[in-house]
Amino acid sequence: MAASTTGAVGRGTAGGDSAVETSGPAVAGTSMGRHISLGQGPAGDEVRIALRDDTSVWHGGRGGPAALRPGRSVIIRQGEEGLSAGRVWVDIQRVAGTIVACGRDTVEVDMGPHRGRTHVVIPPDAFERVLVRHPRLEPGYLIDVICVRTPEGPRAVRPGTSQPGYRPDDLAAPDAAEAVPGVLRGTATWFGGAGDETPDGAAYPAVDSEGYAGGCADAPSGCVPFPYLSLGSGVAVRNECGGRAAFVPVVECGCTAARFCDRCVECGASPRGRIVELTPAVFAGLGGELDAGCFNAEVRAGGAAPW
DSSP states (O other), X not given: OOOEEEEEOXXXXXXXXXXXXXXXXXXXOEEETTEXXXXXXXXXXXXXXXXXXXXXXXXXXXXXXXXXOTTOEEEEEEOTTSSEEEEEXXXXXXXXXXXXXXXXXXXXXXXXXXXXXXXXXXXXXXXXXXXXXXXXXXXXXXXXXXXXXXXXXXXXXXXXXXXXXXXXXXXXXXXXXXXXOSSEEEEEEEOSBTTOOSOSXXXXXXXXXXXXXXXXXXXXXXXXXXXXXXXXXXXXXXXXXXXXXXXXXXXXEOTTGGGOOOOOXXXXXXXXXXXXXXOHHHHHHTTOOTTTOEEEEEEXXXXXXXX
């Protein structure tokens, strides 16, 4: 599987090439023209990701190496041949939650108890695209937008998914007698953005609120029956569109995801329900396109990947 890497883009100086191993998918990085430095490897040598001639760079829909400016954060999906960048997303961010208030070109969004509130600017060049899939930009309805991080806050570029036609409080819970499936099928999305400090992993919609499991007492039940897990447990996630799979630790309660009873249509229509949210590097490493927003997924709770 092609690895994904997060890093901060900054100034640096070129060093000698070296063969090193990285211990995980997320490390800090520094832009150096045609390379992005990932810091030091286990042997103390500098680890670098090279930009190829065909490397695709996203920065709000437009890109190229010029977007790799000092101070910007990146998500890198490595190429199949090793330490080179196949795809780079610069300053990408996602905002999903319940609309609290609307202004002329801004929306205040409650992203849930773990992520707080934020104001999203929807500029004129993105407004029509957002409105087509989010026709109700009104308090009480859900919103999900892909953004570019700016000094003034997130700026919407495009919708992440289509807006559900209900208010979150109106979402009906699954029948209590409905059996919990061994393998969940539905939508996988991602949360946060480049430069976030959340450890790589998954936000799971059904973290138990009892004891020390780490769940939210007022979390909605979602529209599909989930097995309960605790923080620190894990889920096996498979991208049905590309076939990549991985075992991912649960690092956050995904109570916001439980409010979205929508579908992903990346490779046919998925069953309804967001069954997992992934950090950006994990999502991209499983073959997801961050700017697309989702992939059709299978999730097995608590066990190693069976695929």
